[in-house]
Amino acid sequence: MKNLSSNFKNVLLVIAGLLLAASCNTPGNAYKSGALAGDVASQVYVPPGEYDEFYAFMSGGFSGQISVHGLPSGRLLRIIPVFSVDAEKGYGFNEETKAMLNTSHGFIPWDDAHHPELSQTNGVTDGRWIFINGNNTPRVARVDLSTFETAEIIEIPNSGGNHSSPFTTENTEYVVAGTRFGVPYPQQDVAIDSYAENFKGMLTYISVSEEGDMDVAFQILLPAFDYDLAHSGKGKSHGWTFFTTYNTEEKATLLEVTASQNDKDYIAAVNWKKAEEYLAQGKFREVAANYADNEYDESTQMATSTMKNSVKILTPEDCPGLVYFLPTPKSPHGVDVDPTGEYIVGNGKLSADLTVHSFTKMLAAIENESFEKVVAGVPVLQFEEVVAGVVPEAGLGPLHTEFDANGNAYTSFFITSEVVKWKVGSWEVLDRAPSYYSIGHLMIPGGDSKEPQGKYLVALNKITKDRYLPTGPELCHSAQLYDISGDKMKLLLDFPTMGEPHYAQGISADRIQSKSKKFYPLEENKHPYATLGEKDARVERAGNNVHVYMTTIRSHFAPDNIEGIKVGDKVYFHVTNLEQDWDVPHGFAMMGANNAELLIMPGQTETLLWEPKTVGVFPFYCTDFCSALHQEMQGYVRVSPRNSDIAMTWKLGEDDPVQ
Amino acid sequence: MSSPLSFTISCMKKYPRILMIIAVLLLIGLFIFPMWRITLLAPQYPNGVTMYIYINKIGGDSPSTLQNINILNHYIGMKYIEPESIPELKYFPYIIYSVMGLGILAAVINKGKFYMAWGILMVILAALGIYDFYLWEYDYGHNLSDTAPIKIPNASFQPPLFGVKQIINFTAISYPHTSGIMAGIAIVLSFVAWKLKIRNEKYAEQVSSDSDAYSGVLMRSKA
Numbered sequence: 112m113k114n115l116s117s118n119f120k121n122v123l124l125v126i127a128g129l130l131l132a133a134s135c136n137t138p139g140n141a142y143k144s145g146a147l148a149g150d151v152a153s154q155v156y157v158p159p160g161e162y163d164e165f166y167a168f169m170s171g172g173f174s175g176q177i178s179v180h181g182l183p184s185g186r187l188l189r190i191i192p193v194f195s196v197d198a199e200k201g202y203g204f205n206e207e208t209k210a211m212l213n214t215s216h217g218f219i220p221w222d223d224a225h226h227p228e229l230s231q232t233n234g235v236t237d238g239r240w241i242f243i244n245g246n247n248t249p250r251v252a253r254v255d256l257s258t259f260e261t262a263e264i265i266e267i268p269n270s271g272g273n274h275s276s277p278f279t280t281e282n283t284e285y286v287v288a289g290t291r292f293g294v295p296y297p298q299q300d301v302a303i304d305s306y307a308e309n310f311k312g313m314l315t316y317i318s319v320s321e322e323g324d325m326d327v328a329f330q331i332l333l334p335a336f337d338y339d340l341a342h343s344g345k346g347k348s349h350g351w352t353f354f355t356t357y358n359t360e361e362k363a364t365l366l367e368v369t370a371s372q373n374d375k376d377y378i379a380a381v382n383w384k385k386a387e388e389y390l391a392q393g394k395f396r397e398v399a400a401n402y403a404d405n406e407y408d409e410s411t412q413m414a415t416s417t418m419k420n421s422v423k424i425l426t427p428e429d430c431p432g433l434v435y436f437l438p439t440p441k442s443p444h445g446v447d448v449d450p451t452g453e454y455i456v457g458n459g460k461l462s463a464d465l466t467v468h469s470f471t472k473m474l475a476a477i478e479n480e481s482f483e484k485v486v487a488g489v490p491v492l493q494f495e496e497v498v499a500g501v502v503p504e505a506g507l508g509p510l511h512t513e514f515d516a517n518g519n520a521y522t523s524f525f526i527t528s529e530v531v532k533w534k535v536g537s538w539e540v541l542d543r544a545p546s547y548y549s550i551g552h553l554m555i556p557g558g559d560s561k562e563p564q565g566k567y568l569v570a571l572n573k574i575t576k577d578r579y580l581p582t583g584p585e586l587c588h589s590a591q592l593y594d595i596s597g598d599k600m601k602l603l604l605d606f607p608t609m610g611e612p613h614y615a616q617g618i619s620a621d622r623i624q625s626k627s628k629k630f631y632p633l634e635e636n637k638h639p640y641a642t643l644g645e646k647d648a649r650v651e652r653a654g655n656n657v658h659v660y661m662t663t664i665r666s667h668f669a670p671d672n673i674e675g676i677k678v679g680d681k682v683y684f685h686v687t688n689l690e691q692d693w694d695v696p697h698g699f700a701m702m703g704a705n706n707a708e709l710l711i712m713p714g715q716t717e718t719l720l721w722e723p724k725t726v727g728v729f730p731f732y733c734t735d736f737c738s739a740l741h742q743e744m745q746g747y748v749r750v751s752p753r754n755s756d757i758a759m760t761w762k763l764g765e766d767d768p769v770q
Numbered sequence: 771m772s773s774p775l776s777f778t779i780s781c782m783k784k785y786p787r788i789l790m791i792i793a794v795l796l797l798i799g800l801f802i803f804p805m806w807r808i809t810l811l812a813p814q815y816p817n818g819v820t821m822y823i824y825i826n827k828i829g830g831d832s833p834s835t836l837q838n839i840n841i842l843n844h845y846i847g848m849k850y851i852e853p854e855s856i857p858e859l860k861y862f863p864y865i866i867y868s869v870m871g872l873g874i875l876a877a878v879i880n881k882g883k884f885y886m887a888w889g890i891l892m893v894i895l896a897a898l899g900i901y902d903f904y905l906w907e908y909d910y911g912h913n914l915s916d917t918a919p920i921k922i923p924n925a926s927f928q929p930p931l932f933g934v935k936q937i938i939n940f941t942a943i944s945y946p947h948t949s950g951i952m953a954g955i956a957i958v959l960s961f962v963a964w965k966l967k968i969r970n971e972k973y974a975e976q977v978s979s980d981s982d983a984y985s986g987v988l989m990r991s992k993a
């Protein structure tokens with residue numbers, strides 16, 4: 112006992128000593144702020160009532176959502192639920208949106224959302240939609256930017272870990288989905304050791320119609336490398352997509368070592384225009400598959416999930432000229448195409464150098480058949496024949512590059528924790544700025560499009576440590592805003608983000624602002640259980656199912672007293688918000704409901720299922736402070752025993768019963 | 771052959787009738803444009819809530835404006851503004867049709883006192899209409915439900931007829947709008963027509979009683 116306690120004291124002393132040392136070593140403000148100079152506050156200050164210049168859409172990573180911030184203020188404007196249920200908004204809990212999260216594995220309430228990608232027209236962001244990938248259970252979602260609601264989620268068959276996704280082509284003809292994890296093809300019970308033999312890697316092209324409807328157009332069967340990131344060509348390279356790979360060693364265990372052995376992995380260059388030709392010629396195999404395509408219909412306000420059962424597969428052996436491999440050093444992460452479409456930057460994450468390929472040289476190498484070898488039917492081009500230049504020893508651990516409108520590139524370096532600015536073409540390093548800490552991706556509004564909008568750069572940092580007041584062991588991720596309008600990058604602002612943003616997209620506000628919907632016109636509400644006026648409010652029983660046709664308007668529900676419900680009933684509250692004004696949602700919360708609340712926008716109908724288990728009288732109420740009499744917006748449901756003969760009645764008001 | 775002056779005179783002769791026809795045409799505006807506009811301003815309504823009153827309907831800057839105004843009004847127990855329950859919106863159009871008919875008749879008859887009579891009729895109708903509007907406003911502002919959730923003793927909820935007024939948290943602004951102004955111009959035109967007609971009639975008398983003097987004028991002007 113004595114020994115133990117004296118040991119404990121010693122430990123305490125050591126800790127106290129360490130704490131003292133740490134407090135002596137606390138870095139000064141100059142270090143923490145990156146030596147901020149001048150009046151940076153005014154550069155990020157957006158006065159009350161005024162708007163930010165840009166929208167920034169950040170992926171939520173393991174939150175499964177997208178968060179929307181304003182730039183330059185960094186203010187959080189909204190969280191859009193995409194792959195994860197959101198009890199606050201009823202998303203994935205109400206009857207209308209459950210189908211959005213359906214997959215071939217059933218209902219999945221979560222995913223890991225990585226890369227938001229704005230739709231483009233002629234290579235320029237157009238503000239119609241934003242796409243995002245679900246990495247865990249391979250999916251791609253489309254979010255409508257007039258409502259900021261998820262409009263469609265499509266599952267990707269024959270895939271595992273949808274990481275190199277959903278990068279768009281120049282006119283949003285396709286968004287892509289390359290698998291990060293090789294999986295047996297077809298999926299089957301095989302030894303994991305047989306990876307190289309039985310596993311495959313699939314690149315998927317999802318077509319996007321004028322209305323936004325997504326479909327799996329075709330898949331390309333390739334070796335089971337890990338397809339990490341992608342970008343499609345633009346301008347002269349329109350028609351091509353570039354995917355980075357690692358684990359070209361094709362290993363399935365201890366990848367941190369086994370998959371880091373090859374000096375060079377590949378960038379897979381896919382000629383999707385060629386793929387279209389092969390499809391037209393019928394050079395595909397139609398293969399059975401099972402995947403969900405879930406669409407939200409704005410007029411019925413309901414999601415429907417359709418299971419699809421086949422997919423067209425192209426193989427390089429049958430389709431010469433479809434895919435080429437460009438050798439690229441050390442497990443490249445991001446692959447980024449400069450605004451002219453000529454340069455393809457491979458961010459070799461275990462390398463100190465950045466490798467830049469030339470599209471023109473690539474075409475020449477293909478023309479001259481300068482092949483090093485052929486892997487699984489795919490010609491590997493000679494490295495020297497395709498490389499345009501190398502940014503030498505720019506830093507350590509390059510992950511991702513974006514561009515400004517003046518021919519400069521900005522690369523994030525995770526290991527050396529910095530952003531490095533360099534000149535496209537001359538490959539000289541122009542400037543470097545530290546990030547706090549360990550930057551992952553970075554974003555410049557329009558920085559992966561034909562027309563970067565420049566001005567700001569956002570660093571999405573992986574490590575936060577001491578940047579904000581501590582909040583226990585778990586900290587928010589931190590973003591940093593840099594002014595890139597001058598020769599030198601200037602750190603302006605730190606701001607916390609939701610989940611773990613893996614990538615972001617920025618767009619000038621005017622491309623979205625004017626299209627933003629204010630409410631849903633009631634006359635366009637085609638929900639099958641809509642109640643378009645208070646006089647139609649009612650309760651209908653069909654066996655054990657009870658349908659409550661309920662309305663909300665400031666500041667009451669109709670009906671607000673319901674009797675005749677019995678234990679064991681399934682009660683569906685179909686609540687229509689009759690308001691027709693901007694920003695007047697009503698909430699609906701039912702005591703004992705096992706799901707969530709409803710948050711109903713003006714003109715919308717949403718449905719909450721409630722299964723009362725005991726007799727009694729249970730209150731419901733409005734959760735969204737809607738008016739001066741919001742607190743009065745409440746009602747009761749009486750639940751009687753199963754065998755009771757209490758009649759079904761409902762009412763609103765004492766002298767003005769609804770019935 | 772008509773000299774320039776006689777041409778001018780023949781035009782001058784046509785003026786009253788043309789003016790009267792324009793006055794009648796201006797009344798068509800009542801069926802196209804609002805006659806009155808009431809705007810409510812409050813911090814929560816950065817663009818204001820605007821109600822437009824037509825001869826035959828009540829509208830707003832959006833199809834849902836009236837509903838939104840009614841929702842606000844119900845807290846103080848004000849009756850719902852329901853255009854279907856306002857009979858004036860149904861029979862006012864017929865009054866306007868009749869007045870337009872009378873205006874055309876006046877133009878056909880083309881006598882000064884008919885123009886004057888039409889103008890006076892319009893003034894009386896406009897005064898009655900505005901008085902009726904005032905009565906409705908008074909009714910909405912005073913005839914409040916006993917069970918109103920919000921009761922403010924001595925507060926006036928009656929919107930202004932003309933001008934600006936503070937109604938609890940709202941600034942209410944009420945002024946005539948396009949077709950109201952057009953109707954006003956129609957009245958003015960009818961009186962101008964009357965004045966011109968009288969002058970023309972007097973002039974014609976003078977000319978016929980003294981045609982020599984008239985040719986004298988003509989010669990002097992040619993010299």
Ligand SMILES: [Cu+2]
Pocket residue numbers: 665666696697698733734735736737738741744
């Ligand atoms: Cu409410």
